[in-house]
Amino acid sequence: MSPLTLECMEPWQAFILGLIEGITEYLPVSSTGHLLVAQHLMGIGADTAAAKTAADTFAICIQGGAILAVLGLYYPRVLQMIRGVLGRDPEGLNLAIAVIVGFLPAAVIGLLLNDWIEAKLFGMWPVIFAWVVGGVLILVAAAWRKRRPAQGGGLKLLELSWKMALIIGLLQCVAMWPGTSRSLMTIVGGLLVGLSVRAAVEYSFLLGVLTLTAATAKKALWKVPGLDASVDVWFGGAKLMWHTYGALPIIVGVVAAMISAAIAVKWLVSYLQSHGLSLFGWYRIALGLGIGGLVAAGVFTG
Numbered sequence: 001m002s003p004l005t006l007e008c009m010e011p012w013q014a015f016i017l018g019l020i021e022g023i024t025e026y027l028p029v030s031s032t033g034h035l036l037v038a039q040h041l042m043g044i045g046a047d048t049a050a051a052k053t054a055a056d057t058f059a060i061c062i063q064g065g066a067i068l069a070v071l072g073l074y075y076p077r078v079l080q081m082i083r084g085v086l087g088r089d090p091e092g093l094n095l096a097i098a099v100i101v102g103f104l105p106a107a108v109i110g111l112l113l114n115d116w117i118e119a120k121l122f123g124m125w126p127v128i129f130a131w132v133v134g135g136v137l138i139l140v141a142a143a144w145r146k147r148r149p150a151q152g153g154g155l156k157l158l159e160l161s162w163k164m165a166l167i168i169g170l171l172q173c174v175a176m177w178p179g180t181s182r183s184l185m186t187i188v189g190g191l192l193v194g195l196s197v198r199a200a201v202e203y204s205f206l207l208g209v210l211t212l213t214a215a216t217a218k219k220a221l222w223k224v225p226g227l228d229a230s231v232d233v234w235f236g237g238a239k240l241m242w243h244t245y246g247a248l249p250i251i252v253g254v255v256a257a258m259i260s261a262a263i264a265v266k267w268l269v270s271y272l273q274s275h276g277l278s279l280f281g282w283y284r285i286a287l288g289l290g291i292g293g294l295v296a297a298g299v300f301t302g
Helices: 011-025 031-042 049-061 063-073 075-085 090-120 124-147 162-174 182-192 197-221 233-245 247-275 278-296
Strands: none
Touching: 011 031, 011 049, 011 063, 011 247, 031 049, 031 124, 049 063, 049 197, 049 233, 049 247, 063 075, 063 197, 063 247, 075 090, 075 197, 090 162, 090 197, 124 182, 124 278, 162 182, 162 197, 182 197, 197 247, 233 247
């Protein structure tokens, strides 16, 4: 794989991708699926294998903006967990343990199956399937929750046990299928174990900080098989992305993702407390059927 014949990315393209990442990362609609569609429409990552690697790395690394957004909005919880780890806040320690336990299944399974997932599932048909199935799951979960409302509105975040966190973490692994949505699986998982809507959403955000940070670091720093010897293979993803796009698109993408994610997070917490998840279920089904129709008609490459 040679890094010498690569494409560029205009700042406006980086802005759009960052905007899409920020809006969709914490909504239960799948940021990966939306970014794949956007990259396809803009012709990004389609020329060579090296270009695709750079584009995939960019799509993962701009998650840094979404991470910063949650750290900014939920810094009191983050500080509470830090105090807990330092032995100064028992509730903070329990929350930190719950976040770590929720992260572990994805860490293990991600390392074992990452190459297979990227080879088999990063295409439009798997994403379309996940969109539709995820939409149906949301509607089923919404109907189930309406019939069996949680006592007193559900458990608070600090009442989350490590066993409940493990269940949510196992459900998060399903989101490794592109198009499923990490937020969908963790929010629904939180509701299923008895958390209130606010607690489920907040735990999803906090768990996402650890999960997305690990995914970003892995994609940027992991060895890229077959990379030309002129690029350090152990930092291939980051170096290839930098060589392909330069600093400006990366900065634009991260900033756009941070600002749009902060807005999306604030909106989602308010919206879900009074409306529930059903809107996202219908949106996913409509999007999946619409894109599926375009792929079947040959308008959109699957």
